Amino acid sequence: MKKFALILSVLLSTTFASAADDSAAELAALKAQLQILTERLATLEAKQEKTAVQVTETSTQLAEQKPEVQKKDWTSRIALSGDLRDRMEYIDERGKATRTRNRVRARFGVKAEVNDNLNVGIQLATGSDDPTSTNQTLDGAFSSKGINLDLAYFNWKLSDDWSLTGGKIKNPLHKAGKAPLIWDGDLNPEGASMQYDNNGWQATAFVFSVDERKASKDALLTGAQILKSFDMGDNSMSANLGYFSYSQLKGSTPxxxxxxxxxxxxxxxxxxxxxxxxxxxxxxxxxVADMPLNLFASFVENTAADEExxxxxxxxxxxxVKNKGSWSLGYSYMDVEADAVYALFNxxxxxxxxxxxxxxxxxxxxGLNKNMSFGLAYIASKQDQSKDQQTAYDRLQLDLKFQFK
Known part of the structure; x- marks a missing residue:
């Protein structure tokens, strides 16, 4: 009996000792898991705080950059352009001493996009009140040279095909081969013109103010021009017809x-x-040899005059001329009778x-370099074709041109 009690006592103590050992092991495991969870929670809180700081910083940066973005958006709507030409010119007119002069032309323009359909532009240029020249002769004992308003216009796109331009504008009329038979290349008329452009058809109608007068009717220039272009495989052809009418010029002083x-x-x-x-x-x-070739012919008749x-x-x-090493060559022959065109504008x-x-x-x-070129023009002409004696008039121009846009 005593043996049984002793054995039972040993078994119970062993069992309780084993249970105690198991509880201690489980408690240690739970503590270890709790420690891991605590560390993970701390890590998550740290990440959350960092993310919040980053979001705040990003929001602040965006708020600070917003005015700059708006400013860049406005400046992107403005385009600047300009050019400078330095010209040496030699003139030989029969009966007069030969003349050599140095002339410059400087132009600076600003074009702004008011909205998706409307642009406005302003350009300043050297020169005088001559409507067909912005050249400034370098003379006058180093005196300062004048700057004038060369362009001041708006261009309103009314639809995909129609647009309206007004103010002191670039000449909207097409010149075949850029030949100055009727219009000088520097002529910028004043008034309004409507343009149409669709499927190879171009049309322009205009009213220009030539001379505003207080005591009599104003001198105006009105008219229209139609141009049609045709594709011919790799080539193209175009034809244009125009009618231009001056009012209140006859009987007035030039x-x-x-x-x-x-x-x-x-x-x-x-x-x-x-x-x-x-x-x-x-x-x-x-x-020809991967270079564009333009052939042209144009004709004009003054239907209000009976002769010449x-x-x-x-x-x-x-x-x-585009880039360094590119080149161009052009030739034209012109014959303009006395009253074929209004002489002030050709x-x-x-x-x-x-x-x-x-x-x-x-x-x-x-092309000498990017945006830099050399130009040469030689004009051999004769004046006074309707008179008994003609006058030879030769002109040589050497140009150095710079531009930016």
Whole structure:
């Protein structure tokens, strides 16, 4: 009996000891798991705090950058452009001493996008009140040179096909081969024009103010031009027809400086004819040795004059000056009778800016570097074609051109 009690006592103590050992092991395991969970929770809280700080910093940065983004968006709507041309010019007119002069032309323009359909632009340029030249001769004992308003316009896109331009604007009329038969390249008319462009058709209708007068009716220039382009495989062809009518010029003194510039004057020194110009032109565009080639011919007749009322131009343009090493070559022949066009607005270089003349224009250009080129023009012409004695007028121009945009 005593043995049994002893054995039972040993078994019970062993069991309780074993149970105690098991409880201690489980407690230690629970403590270890609790420690792991605590560490994980601390890690998660730290990450959450870091994320909150990053979100706050990002929100602050975006708030600080918002005005800058808006500013960049506005500046992206403004485009600047400009050019500078330094010209050496030699003029040989029969009966007068030869003339050599250095001239510069500087232009600076700003174009702003008001909204998705409306642009406005302003351009300043050197020169004087001459409507066909922004050149400034370098003379006058180093005197300062004048800057004038060359452009001030709006362009309103009314639809995909129609647009309206007003103010002092770039000439919207197409010139075949860029020949200055009717319009000088620097002429920027004043008034309003409506343009249409769709499927190879282009049309322009306009009203321009030539001379505002207090005591009599204003002199106006109104008209329209239609241009149609045709694709011919790798080539293209275009034809245009235009009608341009001046009012209140006949019987008035020639504008600007009173000079006739080849137009017929009456016995009182006033303009003898009206000017209602009918114009037609064709162009053919192809390529030669991977260079663009343009062939053109244009004709004009002043239907308001009975004689000396026709003019024409024909020629070609090969190549285009774009980058360093690129080049261009152009030639045109012009014959402009005395009253074929209003002389104040046609080319101011050809035959000294006079009608009643004919001759040759040879031009060449070469790219010296990016946005930098050299140009040459030689004009061999004769004035006074309707008179008994003609006057030879030759002009050589050497240009160095720089531009940015």
């Amino acid at each position: 504008l600007i400086d009173g000079k006739a510039r080849g137009n017929t004057l009456d016995d009182n020194g006033r303009i003898a004819n009206d000017f209602d110009l009918l114009e037609g032109a064709v162009e053919f565009n192809t390529s 009322n026709q003019g024409y131009a024909l020629g070609f343009n090969l190549g285009k 080319d101011s270089d050809f035959a000294g800016g006079e009608t009643d003349s004919k001759g040759h224009i040879l031009k060449a250009g070469y």
